């Protein structure tokens with residue numbers, strides 16, 4: 001036998017059958033503990049670990065079903081095979097819904113018994129390996145570094161250290177890209193669960209049916225596409241932390257199910273009657289004002305109070321004094337440098353996409369930069385316009401007022417534009433004027449206009465096309 005022996009628990013009240021099975025399995029090299037009843041079996045498996053257990057379903061006293069339930073409740077890890085008489089297949093199916101992995105119908109051949117035990121042992125090994133790998137992947141992520149030492153971020157870090165050691169749920173609120181997931185990971189790493197799994201789900205990224213199946217798992221056949229049993233993230237995160245991102249998007253229909261897990265740790269997979277118990281710390285995040293969602297009837301009030309035991313508000317980047325520079329220095333790879341004007345623009349820009357947007361802008365700039373110096377040309381025009389000399393309001397104003405701080409881009413005021421002119425003519429005249437002032441440099445012209453370079457190219461093409469069409473039309477008229 002190349003595989004290690006199976007540690008088997010055999011629970012069967014019929015003496016002859018029990019003894020025959022036990023002897024056969026022992027002769028095959030396995031380690032067998034054979035008992036005649038449920039109560040005795042429970043006692044044994046509290047003190048010893050087994051790979052596989054075979055429970056007869058019909059036993060006096062504690063039945064195989066009851067035994068199965070008790071073993072599950074006490075989280076005694078082993079693969080369970082149910083042994084059933086002819087005509088009781090239905091109860092075997094119920095047993096599998098309750099967590100048994102297989103069933104055998106009596107009388108069964110001894111060869112079959114060993115074969116099913118080997119399959120069960122292998123399945124258990126795979127399941128454990130899978131759980132271990134998931135935990136390893138989650139632990140092997142690089143240590144979380146929450147960059148920022150502005151007064152508002154210092155407060156956040158203080159709060160993280162206060163909430164981390166408890167096992168209470170935490171609600172993290174803040175605009176998109178402010179670092180809510182980074183903060184959640186920081187809480188987990190400072191908590192007693194630091195070496196346990198950290199599992200994440202984003203409710204906004206999945207359709208309703210999938211959110212339910214991801215969170216709570218499903219039973220094979222419970223809906224089209226459920227081709228096998230699948231544990232939910234609550235089960236996978238058992239003993240660790242579950243980060244529920246965008247909890248404000250959690251469908252109302254699922255909110256009672258989440259409330260139940262928060263209240264007593266109980267849950268059921270989709271399509272299963274079996275109640276499971278998990279012990280998971282919840283960290284939730286949202287960029288919505290959850291209290292307002294409660295008022296609007298989109299979020300249950302009881303659930304809100306459950307998850308809002310401890311809360312953390314991540315400030316937007318525009319309110320973190322000095323942090324833009326710290327983030328630039330952290331995320332700008334060596335050997336790139338940024339020009340002072342670039343720093344200026346980055347510090348003045350209001351960052352609606354917060355830290356995520358800043359990181360993207362830095363990465364983009366290092367790709368576009370000629371050499372290692374990031375210049376204003378390497379920033380998106382709406383950000384470059386915030387450099388010194390610019391009012392920083394160009395991105396939001398209409399074309400006719402573009403860049404009031406830049407005399408080269410002065411556009412005709414509303415009063416000086418004849419009302420008979422078409423909008424396209426005004427745009428053309430303004431674009432060509434700016435281009436001329438920038439000595440034909442399209443990148444600079446695009447920046448002054450507050451549009452992307454590609455858009456400027458498209459506009460120039462369109463003006464040229466219109467001019468050709470007008471010319472053809474006037475030639476046609478003359479003919």
Ligand SMILES: Nc1ncnc2c1ncn2[C@@H]1O[C@H](COP(=O)(O)OP(=O)(O)OP(=O)(O)O)[C@@H](O)[C@H]1O
Nearest residue numbers: 145146147148176177178179180181182287355356
């Ligand atoms: N203080 C920070 N220090 C280092 N990196 C940060 C910080 N804040 C955010 N980031 C980085 O910014 C990006 C966005 O962060 P994160 O996903 O945590 O934001 P979020 O608030 O959860 O966004 P969303 O609401 O869109 O899910 C990530 O790449 C993250 O690593």
